[in-house]
Amino acid sequence: MSDTNAQVFPLRDSAVPGTGELSDDDVRRAVAHAVHYLPTQGPISVFVHHNTLHSLEDLPFEEAVLQGQEIYGGEPYLSEHRYREELQAGRIRLDDLRQILMDDLGDRADDLIASFGTRYMVRFAMLRMTLHSATDAELRWLLAESELLKLFHEEVSPQRREQIISHTSNWIRQRTAEEWPPVVRSLLAEYRSSDPARWSPAEQEAFTLRLLWRVCHQGVHAADPAQPEHQARSYRESVFAAAGNEAELRVNDLLIRFCSAFLDQGLASWTIPRRQEGFAASFARMFSRRVPVDHSWLRGLRKDLARLRDEEFNPLDSIGSSLASLGVGQAEADRFVTQTLLSMRGWAGMIWQLETSSLSGSRSLAEGTLLEFLAIRLLLERHSIQHALRREAGGRPLSVIADHVQRDGSSSQLHRIDQRAYTVFQISQVCGWTFDQLLQMSQKQWRCLIEELDEFNSVERRRILHLGYERRYAHAALDAIAVQTRRRRELMRQPPVRSAFHAVFCIDDREESFRRHLEEVDPECVTSSAAGFFAVAMNYRGAEQAHYRPLCPNVIKPQHFVREEPLFSTIDASERRAGRRRTLGMLAHHVNSGSRTLVGGWITGILGAVHAVPMVARIMAPLLTSQIRESLNTWVRTPPTELHLERTADEPGESPESLGYSLPEMAATVVRVLQDIGLVENLPRMILFCGHGSSSLNNPHESAYNCGACSGGRGGPNARAFAMMANDPRVRGLVAEAGLVIPEDVHFLGGYHNTCNDRVEYYDLDRLPRSHRALFRRIEGSINEARARNAHERVRRFESAPVELTPSEALEHVEQRAEDLSQARPEYNHATNALVIVGRREWSRGLFLDRRAFLTSYDSRVDDEESTILSRILAAAIPVCAGISLEYYFSTVDSERYGCGSKLPHNIVSLLGVMTGASSDLRPGLSEQMVEIHEPMRILCVIETSPQKMLSIIESNPGIARLVIGRWVQLAVLDPATSRIQIYQNGRFETYQPEETELPEVSSSIDWYFKRRDHLGFATITEPSAMSRPHFRVASSSTEGGEAS
C-alpha cells in the first residue's frame, strides 16, 4: 500500500529540486493530481452527505486518516483526553483494549522492552495512564513552576508512591557516598543533609522525583535517539515561512472577495463585469484599471494584468512561469500546486464543482476556470511574496530569493530529548520503575525503550483507544441482535396472519424510532423500509416550484420528469392563486432587495418600524406566528393537485407529453420495490409509503436534513408517485405478469413525514376507496400517536427541552423548534448513527435501537441464488450509509478542519455556501451544532445473509469492496435461523462469540428512555399482551398534519 501512497501524494520532497522549466503537461498533470483532493460538496442547497476523505478512499482507513492529517491538517481521531474520559465512564473497557492490543501486536507482543517487561505490557500501561505531552515552553514552565517535581503523577496509587519513595531512601542509605553514581551525588550536594531519613515526607517525595527526572533525562540524552520521523517542511511552507503569514493572508483576502463575486448566483444586485469572458479576463479587467489608491503589494501587478488582458491568455503558461519564478522545481510541482489549491480549498472545490457538474438552476462555469483561478492565485502570490521580501531581495528577481529559502526545517534535537524524557518520567512513576533500574539500563536498552515510545505515539494510542471505543458499541449491538433474533424466533412460531396495514419508510436512522413507536401503538401493523426515493428516480417540479429538482440518489442521473399539476377542475383557481403568489413574491423581492439600495432603502427605512411587529412576534412566539401565517396562506396556496405521471410519448423529457413514466416502467418500479422489501405475498389491505424531509428556519444547511436518497430533497413526491403507480390496475396487470399478484382490495397510499416537526401528510386521499376509509382513520390515529411518541423520544436529546415533557407537549416543542428563527438545532439529523441492519424486520422488531440504526428491509427468501436483490440493495445502502457515517465521523473528530465549525458566525455567500464571519474560505462539512452529540464510529453493517454470498457481493462490487476491505465500514453477517453472527476481518468472516446472553426487557420504549438524555443501550420491548397501555395517550382529536390534496 505504501507504494500507492507515495504515488497519490508525495509526502517527502526526496529529490533535489529540479530547476527545469515546467512544461504545460507538467502543470496539467500537477493540477489533475491536485483536483483529486478538493472537497466535493456542491452548492449548499443540494447537500449530499459523502465521505470527507473520499479522495483517500483507496487506502485503508487507518492510513487514510494519517494522510488526511498530512494533507488537510485534520485530526485522525478524537483527542486522547476525550478517549480517557470515555474510559473512565466505562464506554471503553480495559478488557477490550487488552484484546485489541494483543491482536494488533500479534507476534511482537512478547518482545522485551528494556528490562521492564514485554512490549504489550509497556503499551498497555501507556494506554491506561494519562500521558501528558507538552510543548517545550510548557515543559519548561511545568518544571519551574508546577508540582511536577514535587508530587507524583495523580494516577499513581499511594502504596506505589510509598514504595518508590522508601525504595529510593533505602537505596541511598544502604550505600556509601563513594558508591553513589554521579547523578545521585550531584543532586544530594544540593541538600543540607545527605540522609533522606531526616527529611520531611514532602522533601523525600520531591527528592525521589527530581532524581527520577534527572535519570530519565540523562538516559534519553545518552541514548541520543535517532530521528525516525524527519518532518520536512514542504517548499511552499518554507517560502511562506520566509515571507511571513501576512503574505498569504492578503492574497486570500483579495481572492475570497473576488471568487465570491465571480461565483455569485444572484445575491449581489450587480454581476461582476465581464463574467462571461472567464475568471482570468474578468480579474485582469478589474484590476488593471487605474484607481485612486491601491494596495502597495499590487503595484507591480497591473503591468502583468494589462498584458494578460490584451494578449491571448494561456493559464498553463502563466502557471508554469509563476512556478518557475517562485523557484519551484519539477519534483516539487505536484505538491506545490496541491497545497496552493488546498490553501483555499472551499472556493477551489466549489469552482471545480461548478465547472464539472452541471447543476440545475445554478450558473455553471466554463471549462478551465480552475486553471485560471490557479494562474491568478500564483500571480498574486508572486507579487505578495516579492513585496514581503523586498527588503531582503533589494530588487533581485524572486527566483534568486527562492534559492535562499531554507528548503527544510526540522525542530531542534534538544527539545525532542526533553519531551521524551518527560514521557519516560511519567511512565516510570505509573509503572513503578525506580531510578536504579533505569540507571542500570544500557545505552542500547534506552534506545530500545525510546524507539518503543516513539512508535507508540499519541496517534497510535488513539487508534487503539478508538478501536476499543468502536468495539464496545459493536459488541453490544451484536449481542443485542443475537438475543433479539432468538427471542423473535420463539415468538414467531404462530402461523402468519394478514397484518392490518403495512407502512414503508425510508431506511433513514430517524425513521427507526417512528417505526418502533408505530409498531408499539398498533401491534397489528407491519413496517419495512427501502431507500427513500422508492425506485422513482425523477426530476420533480411541484406546483409551487420554479425548477425541476432531482429526487433520487445523486449517483443516478434521472431521465424522467414529473410535474405536480392542479386538478383539471381547479386550474382557474390555481391560476388566480399563482397570480397572487407572484404579486406577493414580487413585493417581497422588491422590499428585500430595495432595502439595500439608496432610494428603496430610504422608503423601507422610513416605514421600517412596521417590521417591529412581525419581528417581535416571530421571536417571542414562533409557533403561534407560524400558525397565523399558515392560515393566511390558504389564500395563495395551490388547490388540490395531481401528479402528471403517465407518459404518452416514447422518450422521457421535459415537454408536456413526455413527462412521466410509461406503464412498463411503472410496473418495473413497483416490482422492484416490493421485491426489495420482500412484500410479495399476503399483502394487507392498505400499504402506506412514507417519504421524508425536514423543514427548519435560519438554517443554511437545511438541505442536509432532508432525505439522503433524494439528493437532499424531500421524498414525499416519490412516495406519492409510487402509490399512484401501484394503484393503477393496468400496472398491476403488468406486475402480475412478473409473478407478483396484488389483490384488488389492496390500496397504496403516499405520505410525507417531516422529521423536524414530526408532521405526517397524506397524498391523494380523494382517491381512497370508500371501503378503506375506516382503515385509513385507524392508520391516521396510530400515526398521530406514533408522531407524538417519536417527538417525545427525540426531545430527550435536546438539552433545552425539559425531561419531563409529555408526548403531546413534546410534539408541540418540536413543532416550535422548526419554526424558531433562533434555533441552531432544529433537529439532530443523523447524529449518533452507528448501525446498518439489512434484513427482515421480524428479527429486529421490538429492539430499542435509540435512533442510531439505518434499517433496510430485505427478505432472503425472495432473493435468488446469486443474491441479485441483496446486491442491488447493498450497492446503494452501503455507500450511502458509509458516506453519512464518515461525514459525521470527520466533522466530529475535527470540526474546524473537516467540518464547518460553529454555526453561529456563518455568513451565506454567493448563494453557494457559508463562510465563517465576514470573510473566510467556503466551509464544507457539518457544523459543530449538528454533530455535538455524535459518537464518531465507523458504521457497523449487519446483513442477513451467508458469508459466501456476502463475499461474492464484495467481490463483484468495487464500491462496496473499497469500503469494506479498507475498513471504512465494519461488516457482519447474521443467520437468523441460528442467531449466529460472523464478523468480517481481514478478508474472511469469523464467528462472533456473544458476551451477553440477555437483554433488558421493558414494556415500552418510553419506559426505557424516559428522563434520560445520554446514549442508551439496547433493550427489548416485550410484546403487548392486551390492549395498549394507558401511558400518555395523545388525545385523538389532534388531527394535525394538513392533508395535502
Next chain:
Amino acid sequence: MIDLAFQTLGIVTVASPVLLLFVLGFSALVGFKLNEGVVARVTQCSVLVSLVPALSILVLMLAVGTRYVPIELGNWVTIPEQEFHFHLKFVFDRLSVPFLILSCILCGVVSVFTRRYLHREEGYLRFFLFYALFFAGMVISSLAATIETLFVGWEMVGLSSALLVAYFHEREKPVRNGQRVWSIYRLSDAAFLIAAITMHHLTGEGDFGGLMSSGVWPEGTAAVTSAQALLVGTLLLIAAAGKSGLFPFSGWLPRAMEGPTPSSAIFYGALSVHLGAYLLLRVSPLLEASLVLQVLVVSLGIVSACLGGIMSRVQSDIKGSLACASVTQVGIIVIEIGLGFEYLALIHIVGHACLRTLQLLRAPSLLRDYDSVENAVGPGLRQDNGSLFGLCPVGIQEWCYRCGFDRGFMDLALDEWIVRPFQALFGGFDRLERRVSNWLSSEPCRDVDGSEKRPDSIGRAA
C-alpha cells in the same frame, strides 16, 4: 409628587442595566458559573425593568404635557481650579425617549433570540456580559444630558462592540477585525473627547442645554458663536463618522460581521451604528449655528450614502451586503439631520433599526427566502443589472463595480496613506535607536523580537 415619580422612574430606568452589568460582571469576575437559564432570565428582567419605567415616563409626559424631564445625579468629580467637573445628568425628552424605547425593545428581542441561539455555547456568559455592557451603554448614552455622561455610554458601547466582534477569539480573523474596529473607535473617541473639553472650555459646562441657550430639543439655539460651533461640530462630526461607519471609516462595518449573528444584528445593524447619528441629533442646534458645518454634515452624508449604495450592490455575502446597506441609510439619516429634518431623521433611525435587525436575524434564511421568491415569481429573477445603471457607459459601470468591490477604497486609503507611513516612520525610529544603542554599547544589541530564544537544556533545570 409627579416630580418624584419622574425621578424614581428615571433612576430605575438607568439603574436596571447598570445593575445587570454589575451582577453578570461580578459573577464572571469571581468565576461563579451562572447557568444559561438564569443569565437569560436576569437579562430579560433587566430589559423589562428599563422598558416599563421608560414607557411610564412617556405616558406621564404625555399626560402632564411636559417635554423635558431632567434627572440630576450631581457632580461626581469637581476640580474647581481646572474648571472641570463630571456632571451626571440624564434627560427624558422627545429625542431620548423614542431612542431609549427602541434600544430596550431591540435589546429585549435580541436577548430572547440569543438565549436559544447561543444555547450550549461556551462563551454564553461572556456574550451576555458584553451584552449587558452594551445595553447599559445604550441606555446611558440615549438619556445623557451632558456630554461627559454621553461619553461614558459611548465608551461602553464602543468597548462592547469591539469585544463582540472578537467574540470568537480563538480564531485570528475576528481578533484582527475587532482590533481594527477598536482602533477606529478610539480615533472617534479622541475627537469626541477633544470636543467635550472644548465645549467645557467654551461654556464652562458640558450640559447640552448650556450649549443651546434656550428651549428643549429640537428647538433651541446654540449659545456659541458660529466659529466655535464649527470647531466643536467638526470634532463631533468626526466622532460620529467613526462610530456610524460613515466616510471615510465605512470599511469597519462589513468587517465587523465576525460575531454570532444576533450580535451583528443588534450592534452593527441596529443600534451602535446609529449612535453617531444620534449624537448629531442631540447637538442639532449646534449645527444650525454654522452654515459651513451644515454643508459639511450634508456632504458627508451624501458621500457616505452614495458609496454605501455602491458597496452594498457589489457585496456577495449577505451580512456584508446588509452592513453596507446600513451605511447607505445612516448616510441618508445624516443628510436629513444636516438639512434640519430632525423628526424625519428620528423616524428613519427607528424604522431602519427595526428593519435591519429583522433582516440580520434572519440572514441565515436567505437561501430559503430566495427559493420561495423564485418559486412564486418564476425563474430568471435573480439579477437585474440595474435599471438606470445599465444605461451608463461600460467604463463607468466597471469603475463603480471596482469601487464597490474595494469598499469605496476607504480602508485601502487608511492603510496606505495613514497606517503605512506611520509604521514606516516608527520603524525608522526603531532602527535608529538600535543603531545608536549599538554604537553606544559597541556591540550588536540582542534582537528582541526577531530571534527565537534557544534555551539551554532543561534537563538539569530541576
